[in-house]
Amino acid sequence: MTERVYLDEPDTPKLTATVLASRAAGIVLDRTVFYARGGGQPGDTGVLRWAGGETVIIDTVKGEGAEILHQPAPNAVPPPAGTIVEAVIDWQRRHALMRMHTTLHLLCSLIKGAAVTGGSIGAEKSRLDFDLPASPAKEAIEADLNALIAADHKVSIGWVDESVLDTDPGLVRTMSVQPPRGSGRLRLIRIGEADAPVDLQPCGGTHVSRTGEIGPMRVAKIENKGKQNRRIIIAPG
Incomplete structure (x- = not known):
C-alpha cells in the first residue's frame, strides 16, 4: 500500500x-x-x-x-x-494543475443545476463539459469566475463517511465519473466557509489553499458539443 x-x-x-x-x-x-x-x-x-x-x-x-x-x-x-x-x-507543473483544478470547481459553481458530462485538466488550458441546452454568456462567466478568484476564498479538505452519497447524492455533479466507494471515507473539497460554501464536491485531486493563489483566468472558448452539451475552455489570463 x-x-x-x-x-x-x-x-x-x-x-x-x-x-x-x-x-x-x-x-x-x-x-x-x-x-x-x-x-x-x-x-x-x-x-x-x-x-x-x-x-x-x-x-x-x-x-x-x-x-x-x-x-x-x-x-x-x-x-x-x-x-x-x-x-x-515538478512543483511548477503541479501548482499550475492545482490552480486549474480549483478554477474548474469555481466554474462548476457558476453553472448551477447542470451536470458535468466530462472534463480535462491541463497546465495551459482546461475544460468542463456541461449538460446544457444553450451556451452561457462568455463575458459574464469570465467576470464572475475572476470575482470568485479575487475574493480569496479558503479551500479546505474534509473527510466524511461515504454514506453521505446516499443521503445527499446532489454532492456529485459529474455524470461520467463517480467517487470511488468501498474505503468507508469520502474526501470533500470545500471552497468558502462551512456554513455557506461557494462549492462543495467529492474530489481526489490536488487544489490550492486559497482562490487568490490562482491568478486571473479567461474563458478561452465556449463550444457546442451536441444538442445538450456545452464545453467551456479556460486558460490563464
Whole structure:
C-alpha cells in the first residue's frame, strides 16, 4: 500500500520514502507526494533521488489495489527495493494543475443545476463539459469566475463517511465519473466557509489553499458539443 500524502498535504513538494517494489510497470513507494493520474487530472512528474543515483519520473498512475506506480523515463535505472529515496515532484507543473483544478470547481459553481458530462485538466488550458441546452454568456462567466478568484476564498479538505452519497447524492455533479466507494471515507473539497460554501464536491485531486493563489483566468472558448452539451475552455489570463 502506498500512503497518499498529497491527499492531506497537497502543498508538500517532496518527501523521503522507501522503495517497496521496482518493476517494469513502475516504482512503488511506501508513501508519496506524486499524484496518480485520475479524475481528469494528469499524473505528476518529477525525480527520485538516492545515494548514488536518480530516476526521472515521467508519469504517475494507479496500480493494483492501493499501489501507486511511479513510471521512470525510458532506459532509466530504477532504485532497487529497500532503497531510501527523496521523491520530488515538478512543483511548477503541479501548482499550475492545482490552480486549474480549483478554477474548474469555481466554474462548476457558476453553472448551477447542470451536470458535468466530462472534463480535462491541463497546465495551459482546461475544460468542463456541461449538460446544457444553450451556451452561457462568455463575458459574464469570465467576470464572475475572476470575482470568485479575487475574493480569496479558503479551500479546505474534509473527510466524511461515504454514506453521505446516499443521503445527499446532489454532492456529485459529474455524470461520467463517480467517487470511488468501498474505503468507508469520502474526501470533500470545500471552497468558502462551512456554513455557506461557494462549492462543495467529492474530489481526489490536488487544489490550492486559497482562490487568490490562482491568478486571473479567461474563458478561452465556449463550444457546442451536441444538442445538450456545452464545453467551456479556460486558460490563464
